[in-house]
Amino acid sequence: MAIIVVSPGKKNKRIKTVSEWRLRGWQPKGRGLGGLYVAKNGRWWGHVDIVSKGVFKFYIHQPPDTLKSHPKWGCFRYIGNGWHAINFPYGAKSIDEGILKVELLINESFENGF
Numbered sequence: 001m002a003i004i005v006v007s008p009g010k011k012n013k014r015i016k017t018v019s020e021w022r023l024r025g026w027q028p029k030g031r032g033l034g035g036l037y038v039a040k041n042g043r044w045w046g047h048v049d050i051v052s053k054g055v056f057k058f059y060i061h062q063p064p065d066t067l068k069s070h071p072k073w074g075c076f077r078y079i080g081n082g083w084h085a086i087n088f089p090y091g092a093k094s095i096d097e098g099i100l101k102v103e104l105l106i107n108e109s110f111e112n113g114f
Contacts, residue, residue: 020096021048032057033095039106046102047083048095058086058098066109 026035032049037060045061062082067073076084092098 021099024099026099037099037102037106039103039110041106041110044106046099048098050095054093056092056095056098058088058092058102060084060086060102064106064109067106070105070109072105
């Protein structure tokens with residue numbers, strides 16, 4: 001979920017990991033992050049609240065209609081103004097994992113025609 005960047009040309013090479021959310025252009029916003037869930041058939045605004053260390057809440061704005069027929073649609077709860085809260089039954093261990101899970105569900109909804 002993260003890549004390793006090695007600084008070239010240095011005697012002691014520095015290795016650092018870069019979060020997937022950073023690579024995908026998500027930006028810090030308030031007590032969380034804002035960005036786009038990117039799937040094969042489009043992009044949807046998303047938000048992640050960082051509740052506490054290791055506890056995250058995920059949201060999607062105006063999810064695609066195909067997702068509404070997905071077996072996991074019950075995990076999505078409308079909260080107003082086009083936004084849906086997403087409840088992962090076992091949580092997401094990281095922000096990266098949650099973003100990738102949402103994108104996977106969107107892709108599955110289009111591929112399988114739920």
